Amino acid sequence: MTSDSAQEAERTDSRYPPDLDMSTPTVARTYDALLGGKDNFQPDRDAAMAVEQTNPGTTQLALENRGFLSRGVRYVSELGIRQFIDLGSGLPTVENTHQVAQSVDPNASVVYVDIDPIVLAHGRAILAENSTTTVVTADLRDVERVMSAEETRGLVDFSRPVGLMLVSLLHCVPDKDDPFGLVRRYFEWLPAGSALIYSHLCASDEDAARTFTERVHELGMEWGRVRSPDECARALDGLEIVSPSTDGSAARTLVDCDTWRNGDIEPQPRPTDPDKQIWEHAGVGVKRG
Numbered sequence: 001m002t003s004d005s006a007q008e009a010e011r012t013d014s015r016y017p018p019d020l021d022m023s024t025p026t027v028a029r030t031y032d033a034l035l036g037g038k039d040n041f042q043p044d045r046d047a048a049m050a051v052e053q054t055n056p057g058t059t060q061l062a063l064e065n066r067g068f069l070s071r072g073v074r075y076v077s078e079l080g081i082r083q084f085i086d087l088g089s090g091l092p093t094v095e096n097t098h099q100v101a102q103s104v105d106p107n108a109s110v111v112y113v114d115i116d117p118i119v120l121a122h123g124r125a126i127l128a129e130n131s132t133t134t135v136v137t138a139d140l141r142d143v144e145r146v147m148s149a150e151e152t153r154g155l156v157d158f159s160r161p162v163g164l165m166l167v168s169l170l171h172c173v174p175d176k177d178d179p180f181g182l183v184r185r186y187f188e189w190l191p192a193g194s195a196l197i198y199s200h201l202c203a204s205d206e207d208a209a210r211t212f213t214e215r216v217h218e219l220g221m222e223w224g225r226v227r228s229p230d231e232c233a234r235a236l237d238g239l240e241i242v243s244p245s246t247d248g249s250a251a252r253t254l255v256d257c258d259t260w261r262n263g264d265i266e267p268q269p270r271p272t273d274p275d276k277q278i279w280e281h282a283g284v285g286v287k288r289g
């Protein structure tokens with residue numbers, strides 16, 4: 001197919017809402033392009049290239065973040081949690097939350113939530129074949145709407161522990177919307193034993209954080225900012241942080257996502273390569289009674 005006919009096919013794909021804006025990149029589609037997925041358009045691919053140029057290694061970071069997501073869901077499933085709310089879930093890719101959770105227990109349920117309607121367009125395929133998985137199009141800032149949506153209530157029993165996922169998401173939320181206050185509000189709905197699976201784009205170098213943030217804003221995406229390690233850690237306030245090493249000996253802090261419970265890799269507070277100035281600060285926290 002020529003690139004023109006490929007773009008025409010994209011425009012007329014019947015899965016997409018007729019009013020879908022394909023001319024401005026979105027976070028979900030750009031992230032899909034970074035991961036090498038097919039559910040994105042030319043402006044998203046251009047945006048993926050632009051962020052990679054601004055911060056070489058962003059593509060690798062996206063892959064490492066997916067690895068963390070997978071290990072996080074498996075770990076929380078092994079704690080006995082069987083229901084997950086995956087906020088800002090992104091487009092379906094490999095090792096999606098329901099696949100990991102259902103490999104531990106085939107009856108595990110997953111509510112995927114994303115602001116981008118394209119996630120629902122592609123998620124319908126999942127819905128068709130999986131009765132304990134659903135997709136909700138919603139803004140995570142509307143906590144009431146997410147938690148009281150019919151789809152959420154249909155799959156989640158709020159008297160039992162829930163795995164709440166905020167993986168590579170809160171940097172999309174500007175300070176004015178109180179990203180860390182939102183985490184508290186979600187946990188008010190959840191009983192003791194519930195867990196947070198969390199990662200956030202992080203830099204201790206203010207210039208690196210500012211340059212990356214400005215580039216994403218210039219590309220026209222609705223976004224928050226890269227935050228410092230201390231700021232990122234605020235998401236876990238009030239929760240008991242799980243040790244990031246598989247043997248449980250490492251200090252209970254957030255770490256570079258690639259080093260979180262990743263076999264024999266020693267957990268690191270940031271990448272050891274000094275050229276990697278931006279990383280996903282990651283961890284799991286549990287709500288105690």
Ligand SMILES: C[S@@+](CC[C@H](N)C(=O)[O-])C[C@H]1O[C@@H](n2cnc3c(N)ncnc32)[C@H](O)[C@@H]1O
Pocket residue numbers: 027028029031065066069087088089090091113114115116138139140141166167168169172173
């Ligand atoms: C970087 S992707 C992360 C996807 C997935 N959580 C992962 O880590 O692989 C961020 C996702 O959050 C979604 N998102 C951004 N702002 C959101 C909001 N206010 N409410 C719900 N979803 C949002 C985007 O559409 C995108 O799919």
